[in-house]
Amino acid sequence: MCNKNIEKKYKIIFENAGIPIYTISKDGKILEANKAAAELFETDLNNLIGKKIEDFYFNIDDRKVFLEALQKNKKLKNYHIKFKTAKNKIIDVLANVEMWDDEDSEILHQGTLVNITDLIGLTNKLKNLELMKYNAQLIRNLISDMKDKLTELLVINDLLQMTHNGNAYLIKSESLLENMSKLIGKYENLFPDDNITREKIDLANFLLEHKKLFKEIFSESLNITLVLNTENATIMSDYTQILQIFTSILQNSAEAIMAKGEEKGKIEIILNEKDIKGHTYLSDGKYIEIIIKDNGIGIKEDNLQNIFSVEYTAKAGKGKGLSLPVILSIINALNGDIKIESIYGVGTTVTILLPVLNNEEENEHFDELELFDELDSNKTVFFVDDDDIIREAFAANLEKRGFNLIQSNNPQDALEKLKEYFPLIDIAVIDIRMPGMTGGKLYETIKEKYGHLPVIFISGYEDDDEIMSIKSNYTFLKKPFSTDDLVAEINKNLKVDNRWMK
Structure with missing residues (x-):
């Protein structure tokens, strides 16, 4: 392949990487940077x-120490730097940098950065919080997001390495990515997963049983009212987590009422059943809506937009309950949502959505570990995507895991390949938005001509009518996703399909 194509692919990876990447000139100027780097420094690429680069250092003397260390070692791994952004926000980053080996080049060094401001804030907070395990869960979620972004970059880099063996840019990129992966692994080891036991919990009965306890904990003078508008309020959750969530939110309400000096403090808890469709990230289905209203002092508008940030919690949190970032983490893990609305001087309303446990979920439960234990080798995946880099990268990684791959870059070519290969195909992975024919139309054509075929739809979008319809009927993965995510869904679909055929 010509050098222009190599440069083009490298440029695409560089510009769209989720990790900040930059190069620095010998006179200390930023020569190159990607969008992620601009976002890190809270500015745009043109600025x-x-x-x-020294203009972004929190302490200018740190720049001198950094350059001395770089000159001595030629390469620095996980080097801690304090920067200030264009908006004067102080951030902590870990830098992996390497001296440029071409003396004639104007480049001094290149590197990648990881913003660990939240990680440091959370780690410090863990020392003083009574419920350390919940904060650890929040950090695990953050680490998981970082791992997904790294996996996407590594999978593309692996493909390019195979097609352009020896390319200096790719070798350096791979080294930097591997260093970041090891760093994240170290943080991950600090927060091993806890065994959470989930059980059926009827929220209506739960609140009736605990109403007296809540009044005793906070204040007998508080008027706590329950409004139960549904008989189907059963969820799957850890009992202690649910108790802690209610206790923490009610404690915040009680403190807000005391801060206002309200003699007749009122807290109202309402349970509703809601049908959710077209939510930004919640799956369609039935949910329990938990509304907790108080007539306390409320939250100022400037603080309301930062209510779930670690920085706000560290400044404002004086109670003994869970912090709001931890509550958000737990609710997200339960596939739910939380929203807080407030008018200063009037009161606050907290709304929580949690999925209802229905009969199908209760009777048809698959153990996630079994999906990997029963993974069959030599299964054939038909991968249809017009994005050559993404398709070939995932195909290469799936082949490494023992799958056979048949690839196609457009619907017309896919239909031609199906004439020959359909009996050999176990499952299809189909991009939804492609030129000429959508993935949904392609799959309908496949079913008409050849009959049933397990399918996983993929897309970088999720907001048009066709995608919303597909999400309600088939497995859907939103780009970007990791190879692990794809393998899990492939295996899950094959397992379900085998049970269906049996």
């Missing part, structure tokens, strides 16, 4: 390129 970032050409700026002196």
Whole structure:
């Protein structure tokens, strides 16, 4: 392949990488940077390129120490730097940098950055919080997001390495990505997963049983009212987590009422059943809506938008309950949502959505570990995606895991390949938005001509009518996703399909 194509693919990876990447000139200016780097420094690329990197140092003396260490070692791994952004926000980053080996080049060094401000804040907070395990869960979620972004970059880099063996840019990129992966692994080891026991919990009965306890904990003078508008309020959750969530939110309400000096403090808890469709990230289905209203002092509008941030919690949190970021983490893990609305001087309303446990979920439960234990080798995946880099990268990684791959880059070619290969195909992975024919139309054509075929739809979008319809009827993965995510869904679909055929 010609050098222009190699440069084009490298440029695509560089510009769209989820991790900040940059190069620095010998006179200390930022020569190159990607979108992620501009977002890290809270500016745009036009304002970032050409700026002196020392202007972003929180302490200018740290720049001198950094350069001395770099000159001595030629390469620095996980080097801690304090920066200030264009908006004067102080951030902590870990840098992996390497001296440029071409003396004639204007480049001094290149590197990648990881913003660990939240990680440091959370780690410090763990020392003083009574419920450390919940904060650890929040950090695990953050680490998981970082691992997904790294996996996407590594999977593309692996493909390019196979097609352009020896390319200096790719070798350096792989080294930097591997260093970041090891760093994340170290943080992950600090927060091993806890065994959470989930059980059926009827929220209506739960609240009736605990109403007296809540009044005793906070204040007998509080008027706590329950409004139960549904008989189907059963969820799957850890009992202690649910108790802690209610206790913490009610404690916040009680403190807000005391801060206002309200003699007749009122807290109202309402349970509703809601049908959710087209939510930004919640799956369609039935949910329990938990509304907790108080007539306390409320939250100022400037603080309301930062209510779930670690920085806000550290400044404002004086209670003994869970912090709001931890509550958010637990509710997200339960596939739910939380929203807080408030008018300063009037009161606050907290709304929580949690999925209802229905009969199908109760009777048809698959153990996630079994999905990997029963993974069959030599299964054939038909991968249809017009994005060559993504398709070939995932195909290469699936082949490494023992799958056979048949690839197609457009619907017309896919239909031609199916004439020959359909009996050999176990499952299809189909991109939804492709030129000429959508993935949904392609699958309908496949069913008409050949009959049933397990399918996983993929897309970088999820908001049009066709995608919403597909999400309600088939497995859907939103780009970007990791190879592990795809393997899990392939195996799950094959397992379900085998049971269906039996």
